[in-house]
Amino acid sequence: MTYIKKPRIDLPGRGRNEIGLTMRDYEGGLSTLCAGCGHDSITAAIVQAFFELSTPPESVIKLSGIGCSSKTPAYFVSGAHGFNSVHGRMPSVATGAMAANRDLVCIAVSGDGDSLSIGFGQFGHVVRRNLNMLYIIENNGVYGLTKGQFSASADPGSKAKKGEVNVMQSIDPVSTAIALGGSFVARGFSGDRAQLVPLIKAGIRHRGCAVLDVISPCVTFNDHEGSTKSYAYTRENYHPAVYTDFVPPAEQIEAEQKDGEATTVTMHDGSRIKLRKADNAYDPSDRSAVMHYLEDRRTKGEVVTGLLYIDEDLPEMHAIAQTEAEPLSGRAFSDLSPGAAALAKLQKGMR
Amino acid sequence: MKRTDTSNPDYFHQVVDCQWGCPAHTDVPEYIRLIAQGRFTDAYMVNRESNVFPGILGRVCDRPCEPACRRGRIGQKPVAICRLKRVAADYREDVSDRLPVIPRQKNGKKIALVGAGCASLAVANDLMPLGYECTIFEAQSVPGGLMRYNIPAFRLPVAVLDEEINMILDMGVEIHYDHPITSMKALLDEGYDAVFVGTGAPRGKELNLPGRYDTENIHIGIDWLESVAFGHIEKIGEKVLIIGVGNTAMDCCRTSLRLGAKDVKVMARKPREFFKASDWELEDAEEEKVEIVINRSPKEFVVEDGKLKGMTFEVMEYDIDNGRITDTRITGEEFIPCDDVVLAIGQENAFPWIERDLGIEFNKWEEPAVDETTFESSLKGVFFGGDSAFGPKNIIWAVEHGHQAAISIHLYCNGLDLNDRLPDTLNLGSRKMGMHEWSYSNDFDPAARRIMNHVPLGERFKEITREVELGFDAEQTATEVERCLNCDIQTVFFDNLCIECDACLDICPTDCLTIVPNGEEVDIVASLKAPRLEKDQPLFVSDGLKQTGRVMVKDENFCVHCGLCAERCPTAAWDMQKSILGFPKAKNYVEDDSCQQRKAG
Ligand SMILES: Cc1cc2nc3c(=O)[nH]c(=O)nc-3n(C[C@H](O)[C@H](O)[C@H](O)COP(=O)(O)OP(=O)(O)OC[C@H]3O[C@@H](n4cnc5c(N)ncnc54)[C@H](O)[C@@H]3O)c2cc1C
Ligand SMILES: Cc1ncc(C[n+]2csc(CCOP(=O)(O)OP(=O)(O)O)c2C)c(N)n1
Ligand code: SF4
Ligand code: SF4
Ligand code: SF4
Ligand SMILES: [Mg+2]
Numbered sequence: 001m002t003y004i005k006k007p008r009i010d011l012p013g014r015g016r017n018e019i020g021l022t023m024r025d026y027e028g029g030l031s032t033l034c035a036g037c038g039h040d041s042i043t044a045a046i047v048q049a050f051f052e053l054s055t056p057p058e059s060v061i062k063l064s065g066i067g068c069s070s071k072t073p074a075y076f077v078s079g080a081h082g083f084n085s086v087h088g089r090m091p092s093v094a095t096g097a098m099a100a101n102r103d104l105v106c107i108a109v110s111g112d113g114d115s116l117s118i119g120f121g122q123f124g125h126v127v128r129r130n131l132n133m134l135y136i137i138e139n140n141g142v143y144g145l146t147k148g149q150f151s152a153s154a155d156p157g158s159k160a161k162k163g164e165v166n167v168m169q170s171i172d173p174v175s176t177a178i179a180l181g182g183s184f185v186a187r188g189f190s191g192d193r194a195q196l197v198p199l200i201k202a203g204i205r206h207r208g209c210a211v212l213d214v215i216s217p218c219v220t221f222n223d224h225e226g227s228t229k230s231y232a233y234t235r236e237n238y239h240p241a242v243y244t245d246f247v248p249p250a251e252q253i254e255a256e257q258k259d260g261e262a263t264t265v266t267m268h269d270g271s272r273i274k275l276r277k278a279d280n281a282y283d284p285s286d287r288s289a290v291m292h293y294l295e296d297r298r299t300k301g302e303v304v305t306g307l308l309y310i311d312e313d314l315p316e317m318h319a320i321a322q323t324e325a326e327p328l329s330g331r332a333f334s335d336l337s338p339g340a341a342a343l344a345k346l347q348k349g350m351r
Numbered sequence: 352m353k354r355t356d357t358s359n360p361d362y363f364h365q366v367v368d369c370q371w372g373c374p375a376h377t378d379v380p381e382y383i384r385l386i387a388q389g390r391f392t393d394a395y396m397v398n399r400e401s402n403v404f405p406g407i408l409g410r411v412c413d414r415p416c417e418p419a420c421r422r423g424r425i426g427q428k429p430v431a432i433c434r435l436k437r438v439a440a441d442y443r444e445d446v447s448d449r450l451p452v453i454p455r456q457k458n459g460k461k462i463a464l465v466g467a468g469c470a471s472l473a474v475a476n477d478l479m480p481l482g483y484e485c486t487i488f489e490a491q492s493v494p495g496g497l498m499r500y501n502i503p504a505f506r507l508p509v510a511v512l513d514e515e516i517n518m519i520l521d522m523g524v525e526i527h528y529d530h531p532i533t534s535m536k537a538l539l540d541e542g543y544d545a546v547f548v549g550t551g552a553p554r555g556k557e558l559n560l561p562g563r564y565d566t567e568n569i570h571i572g573i574d575w576l577e578s579v580a581f582g583h584i585e586k587i588g589e590k591v592l593i594i595g596v597g598n599t600a601m602d603c604c605r606t607s608l609r610l611g612a613k614d615v616k617v618m619a620r621k622p623r624e625f626f627k628a629s630d631w632e633l634e635d636a637e638e639e640k641v642e643i644v645i646n647r648s649p650k651e652f653v654v655e656d657g658k659l660k661g662m663t664f665e666v667m668e669y670d671i672d673n674g675r676i677t678d679t680r681i682t683g684e685e686f687i688p689c690d691d692v693v694l695a696i697g698q699e700n701a702f703p704w705i706e707r708d709l710g711i712e713f714n715k716w717e718e719p720a721v722d723e724t725t726f727e728s729s730l731k732g733v734f735f736g737g738d739s740a741f742g743p744k745n746i747i748w749a750v751e752h753g754h755q756a757a758i759s760i761h762l763y764c765n766g767l768d769l770n771d772r773l774p775d776t777l778n779l780g781s782r783k784m785g786m787h788e789w790s791y792s793n794d795f796d797p798a799a800r801r802i803m804n805h806v807p808l809g810e811r812f813k814e815i816t817r818e819v820e821l822g823f824d825a826e827q828t829a830t831e832v833e834r835c836l837n838c839d840i841q842t843v844f845f846d847n848l849c850i851e852c853d854a855c856l857d858i859c860p861t862d863c864l865t866i867v868p869n870g871e872e873v874d875i876v877a878s879l880k881a882p883r884l885e886k887d888q889p890l891f892v893s894d895g896l897k898q899t900g901r902v903m904v905k906d907e908n909f910c911v912h913c914g915l916c917a918e919r920c921p922t923a924a925w926d927m928q929k930s931i932l933g934f935p936k937a938k939n940y941v942e943d944d945s946c947q948q949r950k951a952g
Binding site for chain 1: 425426787788793794795797850851852853854856857858860861881882884898899909911913915918919920921922
């Protein structure tokens with residue numbers, strides 16, 4: 001962390017987006033994370049993504065649980081709504097928020113401990129429910145905030161800072177989310193901004209639950225020799241399976257040049273994701289093939305990244321529940337709470 | 352690209368824009384920090400080491416450092432460097448015990464210096480501590496040259512001038528006043544070991560138009576200012592026209608107002624963007640209600656019965672493209688009445704007293720052939736400096752010429768090669784004090800430049816010697832020192848420590864850092880986070896980083912030296928280190944250093 005705030009210096013010739021804001025307008029408070037933490041780098045990618053999407057800050061809700069990762073919503077888009085909830089319980093709060101106001105742009109930041117240990121059940125159900133949100137797991141293999149105990153994503157055989165070896169199996173949020181019926185599942189790396197920003201943008205625009213697992217090294221407790229979540233290990237074993245470009249609705253897709261392999265997925269709002277595959281055989285819409293591929297790479301110790309699975313047609317929560325198009329939060333209080341007599345009438349009809 | 356060689360002192364020197372811009376390389380950020388700590392005397396001595404006349408220059412320096420100042424590139428006004436120099440001089444204590452000790456035992460070498468302007472004084476300042484015997488010959492009855500009799504006392508008080516000149520003369524310089532040198536040959540025959548010519552550029556340019564010699568009321572600016580300074584001229588007519596719009600013109604118009612003129616017009620041939628005068632001098636003149644008339648080209652002095660009536664001007668029109676005049680037209684004529692005219696259209700060298708058969712070569716404009724490094728003329732042992740060397744410049748250049756000429760004179764007197772000069776030196780020292788603590792004020796202060804307070808207009812003209820600028824008060828000083836960005840606290844990169852976490856890139860408030868694959872300069876520049884706007888600013892490229900082989904690139908242009916990159920870096924790959932740059936002076940060529948001399952002295 002730093003003690004002085006990043007100063008605001010408006011330099012000549014700095015860009016503004018479609019709604020007239022600068023990148024700096026999407027920043028948040030002073031980070032109190034350790035210097036060099038991968039989480040800060042993801043924060044910077046989120047700032048860039050929202051800036052480039054020209055998202056009005058007040059249309060965003062940012063949510064989190066508990067952990068170093070869960071502190072980060074305080075460090076981006078300070079003009080957004082926010083809720084820093086209880087450990088592992090962010091999905092419930094997000095569900096409530098989105099149930100009340102379906103028009104919000106929902107971004108949630110969680111950690112591997114927050115989502116795969118204490119909050120594993122909540123995580124599973126929000127994926128199943130296909131809540132319209134971007135669910136980022138800042139994955140460092142440890143409980144950073146409580147001083148580096150192994151988390152549920154720590155790989156068997158990997159070493160903690162003081163040398164003890166992890167003996168339990170790890171939970172991979174990507175294959176888990178696909179198995180749970182996730183509609184958008186991706187993995188990125190905090191050290192690869194070029195890949196991460198389009199994944200965040202696509203996740204924000206995806207209608208449904210976009211799970212984005214981001215390998216995010218904990219410099220303080222898990223960046224040593226023997227760790228499988230360090231900067232060095234991730235870089236050595238880095239394996240992008242699909243390169244993702246995000247193209248907003250208004251823009252033309254440039255004529256294909258070299259990569260004949262690109263496929264385009266059109267999203268509900270008209271944006272498109274262009275997927276260029278590193279492995280020719282890879283098909284991000286073939287669920288069983290993807291699962292097979294991931295398992296194969298996992299045994300080889302590779303860190304597979306990219307937009308790994310997508311199904312734009314799965315209905316999200318409001319469609320499943322057939323709720324009204326108008327957000328409940330826009331309704332008058334008397335509509336939402338019509339009084340004891342109305343309740344009695346309703347109950348009578350149910351007897 | 353190859354790794355940038357930051358061991359070459361020029362790299363970090365160039366980052367300290369003000370120091371790079373200062374002809375004498377004054378360590379500006381260092382003295383500003385000393386002022387911030389209330390160490391005015393120390394700040395004064397840091398200045399004196401480089402520029403010799405801090406009190407004088409703190410008022411009238413041409414300040415090439417200020418347009419260079421980094422603040423100016425981030426959409427703000429530059430730090431008031433010159434004003435702060437004056438603060439150091441105004442609040443310092445006695446410095447006599449800090450001045451160099453002059454050896455009683457002389458080294459037997461005698462140096463003649465012609466003219467007692469700042470150039471000669473700077474030479475004496477550097478040579479006296481080494482045991483040289485310096486003799487100055489000055490045509491006037493007082494020392495100081497143009498600083499005394501052309502720069503008006505309302506800008507530079509005589510007391511300030513006397514004090515700083517005396518620091519040098521009191522080193523034991525022998526000075527002969529009212530002693531113009533009329534023959535170089537005769538001087539050379541006197542057997543000095545070396546001769547330094549610091550006679551300035553004493554001839555004001557003429558404007559030979561009809562009517563020029565038909566009246567007494569047309570004056571040459573620099574001669575006229577001299578007469579005013581010496582009390583030979585005490586008044587001027589009500590309506591005065593100043594021809595030319597350089598700094599001399601500004602002094603002439605403001606002096607006219609103090610001699611009784613009521614309506615003073617400065618006549619400029621071209622539009623404002625082509626004015627030679629410094630902005631602050633123009634502002635001060637306009638504040639005093641001097642009218643600046645543009646696009647008027649002098650045509651004729653109108654004189655009737657020996658009395659000046661006014662001047663006729665051609666009204667000009669220009670086509671300007673991108674700051675360059677592409678076409679000129681005369682659209683008419685205008686007569687402007689006046690009682691006096693002062694010509695302020697430039698100066699040139701003149702050496703009527705140097706015989707042309709001595710081996711000192713001159714070009715067709717009567718300028719001596721002077722070596723730009725050694726300041727030696729084509730005659731061995733004869734050196735030039737200040738305005739006499741390359742035409743009119745300013746005080747700070749004259750001082751730097753003096754430093755360099757002193758080195759050459761020392762080498763010459765010891766039979767050494769004049770080109771065998773010591774290299775500039777660089778020392779770096781970390782300014783890290785703790786996790787988040789630096790021994791400099793790193794937090795960016797957005798305060799605007801403080802404005803100098805002036806004596807009220809009503810008071811100003813009562814006395815010609817009344818200094819107009821009041822100097823900075825404590826509040827102004829306290830704010831202004833914090834505006835300095837500490838450009839000498841450098842970002843120093845240790846390539847092998849970086850783990851490419853991007854923390855520094857993200858925290859940098861001005862996006863100066865980028866990690867990219869190595870390649871050709873064009874490709875690297877094209878992929879920078881922020882566009883490279885100033886091609887002259889240094890670009891740092893590291894070695895291949897150990898995890899990916901990419902390189903760390905820093906465009907120094909917008910760095911505000913906030914230290915956040917170093918604070919954010921988990922591995923201390925960036926550190927904030929003070930660059931201490933050394934620019935050798937004559938004393939550095941002497942083996943037994945001043946310490947020993949002190950004992951001996
Ligand atoms: C009106 C005016 C205003 C200026 N304002 C500024 C300013 O604000 N800031 C700034 O930095 N610069 C200013 N300058 C420029 C600055 O004054 C000169 O660049 C500087 O003084 C040059 O110093 P010097 O030592 O080379 O020569 P000078 O200062 O010209 O000194 C030369 C000395 O040599 C003497 N001399 C000449 N010939 C002989 C001889 N044959 N024998 C003996 N002695 C001789 C002269 O009497 C004089 O004392 C100004 C100039 C003018 C004309
Ligand atoms: C109910 C509850 N149980 C335990 C804790 C202690 N605790 C705080 S953060 C944390 C783990 C956070 O790990 P992760 O989500 O991976 O975040 P990181 O710090 O690694 O980013 C734990 C166990 C808590 N705050 N609340
Ligand atoms: S403990 Fe680890 S996860 Fe937490 S801030 Fe520090 S580096 Fe980041
Ligand atoms: S000191 Fe570092 S963080 Fe601050 S502006 Fe310079 S490069 Fe950027
Ligand atoms: S913060 Fe340090 S380790 Fe991280 S990229 Fe910058 S220099 Fe490298
Ligand atoms: Mg964690």
